[in-house]
Amino acid sequence: MRETSYQELLPKALEQLPGGAFLTVKAGDQVNTMTIGWASFGHIWSKPVCCVLVRYSRYTYELLEKAADFSVSFPLGGKLRQALHIAGSTSGRDGDKFARAAITPVPGIKIISPYVDDCDLVYECKIVYKLPMDENALEPMIQANLYRQGDYHVMYFGEIVGAYMK
Numbered sequence: 001m002r003e004t005s006y007q008e009l010l011p012k013a014l015e016q017l018p019g020g021a022f023l024t025v026k027a028g029d030q031v032n033t034m035t036i037g038w039a040s041f042g043h044i045w046s047k048p049v050c051c052v053l054v055r056y057s058r059y060t061y062e063l064l065e066k067a068a069d070f071s072v073s074f075p076l077g078g079k080l081r082q083a084l085h086i087a088g089s090t091s092g093r094d095g096d097k098f099a100r101a102a103i104t105p106v107p108g109i110k111i112i113s114p115y116v117d118d119c120d121l122v123y124e125c126k127i128v129y130k131l132p133m134d135e136n137a138l139e140p141m142i143q144a145n146l147y148r149q150g151d152y153h154v155m156y157f158g159e160i161v162g163a164y165m166k
């Protein structure tokens with residue numbers, strides 16, 4: 001992987017995002033990955049920041065609560081489509097998701113959490129803020145369409161400390 005600026009990766013990352021990326025977290029000796037389709041990239045607190053949204057029901061949420069950092073790995077061009085499907089439809093609570101999805105965690109370069117091998121773009125992020133969603137502050141149509149059952153997201157803001165491309 002070649003280190004680059006987070007801006008250089010951004011157009012391709014944003015194009016891929018709705019199709020899925022791997023959010024990977026390590027806390028203690030527990031490691032997991034899950035597919036995300038939502039994230040926000042920007043400049044906050046004079047830092048490059050990536051914000052991911054994770055519902056309380058996810059095993060990944062449990063790990064993020066104990067973790068210092070996370071990575072977001074993007075496979076491009078339809079690569080790892082089946083793995084994205086498996087990582088986005090099964091839980092790490094029920095066994096090793098990397099094995100099930102036939103993907104390999106690679107040790108993080110600047111962070112503790114690994115990234116996913118064979119991905120084209122990787123962001124390494126150090127958690128600097130977390131924000132549970134406030135249902136009373138949410139626009140009613142979004143509430144009705146996406147949170148009918150509750151299970152709100154917690155937003156984790158990560159300072160982008162490394163950006164890499166193949």
Ligand SMILES: Cc1cc2nc3c(=O)[nH]c(=O)nc-3n(C[C@H](O)[C@H](O)[C@H](O)COP(=O)(O)O)c2cc1C
Nearest residue numbers: 034035036037038054055058059060088090091092
């Ligand atoms: C394309 C796609 C995008 C997804 N995006 C998100 C997301 O942004 N946030 C979220 O909480 N779950 C999202 N999910 C659902 C989780 O990936 C899914 O519930 C997963 O099984 C959780 O795994 P875990 O229990 O091991 O954490 C998405 C699923 C897919 C297929």
